[in-house]
Amino acid sequence: xxxxxxxxxxxxxxxxxxxxxxxxxxxxxxxxxxxxxxxxxxxxxxxxxxxxxxxxxxxxxxxxxxxxxxxxxxxxxxxxxxxxxxxxxxxxxxxxxxxxxxxxxxxxxxxxxxxxxxxxxxxxxxxxxxxxxxxxxxxxxxxxxxxxxxxxxxxxxxxxxxxxxxxxxxxxxxxxxxxxxxxxxxxxxxxxx
Amino acid sequence: xxxxxxxxxxxxxxxxxxxxxxxxxxxxxxxxxxxxxxxxxxxxxxxxxxxxxxxxxxxxxxxxxxxxxxxxxxxxxxxxxxxxxxxxxxxxxxxxxxxxxxxxxxxxxxxxxxxxxxxxxxxxxxxxxxxxxxxxxxxxxxxxxxxxxxxxxxxxxxxxxxxxxxxxxxxxxxxxxxxxxxxxxxxxxxxxxxxxxxxxxxxxxxxxxxxxxxxxxxxxxxxxxxxxxxxxxxxxxxxxxxxxx
Numbered sequence: 001x002x003x004x005x006x007x008x009x010x011x012x013x014x015x016x017x018x019x020x021x022x023x024x025x026x027x028x029x030x031x032x033x034x035x036x037x038x039x040x041x042x043x044x045x046x047x048x049x050x051x052x053x054x055x056x057x058x059x060x061x062x063x064x065x066x067x068x069x070x071x072x073x074x075x076x077x078x079x080x081x082x083x084x085x086x087x088x089x090x091x092x093x094x095x096x097x098x099x100x101x102x103x104x105x106x107x108x109x110x111x112x113x114x115x116x117x118x119x120x121x122x123x124x125x126x127x128x129x130x131x132x133x134x135x136x137x138x139x140x141x142x143x144x145x146x147x148x149x150x151x152x153x154x155x156x157x158x159x160x161x162x163x164x165x166x167x168x169x170x171x172x173x174x175x176x177x178x179x180x181x182x183x184x185x186x187x188x189x190x191x192x193x
Numbered sequence: 194x195x196x197x198x199x200x201x202x203x204x205x206x207x208x209x210x211x212x213x214x215x216x217x218x219x220x221x222x223x224x225x226x227x228x229x230x231x232x233x234x235x236x237x238x239x240x241x242x243x244x245x246x247x248x249x250x251x252x253x254x255x256x257x258x259x260x261x262x263x264x265x266x267x268x269x270x271x272x273x274x275x276x277x278x279x280x281x282x283x284x285x286x287x288x289x290x291x292x293x294x295x296x297x298x299x300x301x302x303x304x305x306x307x308x309x310x311x312x313x314x315x316x317x318x319x320x321x322x323x324x325x326x327x328x329x330x331x332x333x334x335x336x337x338x339x340x341x342x343x344x345x346x347x348x349x350x351x352x353x354x355x356x357x358x359x360x361x362x363x364x365x366x367x368x369x370x371x372x373x374x375x376x377x378x379x380x381x382x383x384x385x386x387x388x389x390x391x392x393x394x395x396x397x398x399x400x401x402x403x404x405x406x407x408x409x410x411x412x413x414x415x416x417x418x419x420x421x422x423x424x425x426x427x428x429x430x431x432x433x434x435x436x437x438x
Binding site for chain 2 (some may be wrong): 114118121122125126128129130131132136154157158161162165169
């Protein structure tokens, strides 16, 4: 993932040491529960980037204990970081567990489909309520970075709920169509003609 | 304690072959001091339910009790009196009077009720201030944004100190930002001022401010969700995240 680039970016801001990098990463990513990087991950990444010449060891600032190893960006590291800033971020893949559930359950008459949709809806609403409540406690004057992250979560839940409404409205039509099945292919080697 | 009780409530529009059942045997009990949202596809009966609870329409069958009193059994004057003393209404279109200022619009219900202008005005200003509109009191509706107009409408609904506020698609005519403002204002009526709010909406974002969501379909309640239910894993993670920040 982009842990490597984020660490490079943090080092680009100012020379930093390992423990500090982990704390800075966590703060940036919205808390450890949101995106947890282990110390081992940080140190392995730092060593690789050191070997690859993306960062170099920097002299410690005067007022810090000398055992802390500070890292600074190299021109190669800067170039890699620029490439990352210029590259697009892919949106989340279209893997949806609830869609799988629906498509399987539609042909199993012992599953209560409307109930399943409603249960999913309730739980999404509970989640949306919690995030909305938490978001209101944040102070726009100081915590805008975190508010933006929560807004993204809110918008995703909103989209999930609207999608669920659509699914419910169109389930009857979906049932009239054949379920997605693989095309049957002949086994063995293709024939030689 | 239940401030609103609905028993076996039905409403049929028309008669014979053209009869349409808008509400079909609904049972519901709403506690005082809660924010409740009613959701469902269009035509599910959610506005009908709100209108019956507000005494704006008569049920075909069933009972609506407000603080224990059955409103279906009331005479028109009694009902009007109850609406005036106990209920505040907020609609999708703000229905403000264009030639009056925000303060005059908000004070109007009290003035019509015979309250002295000075105290009606004071009460209007009090609620405009609670709705963060103190600096707009002298503005006419066309000088205010949609969100601000709706907050004037909320102030107008609140001047007679109602215990129940009924809101019918209060954000239906507003952008996302203004909708959030209105939802916060309604939330505050419950959390800060101890009122009961019943709101019909189709907007998930706005419904999420409520304590409870009632889902209607084809005139029946299909689900009733308390928003403070057992936290899912994802919700728990987000909560921990926020607390760790």
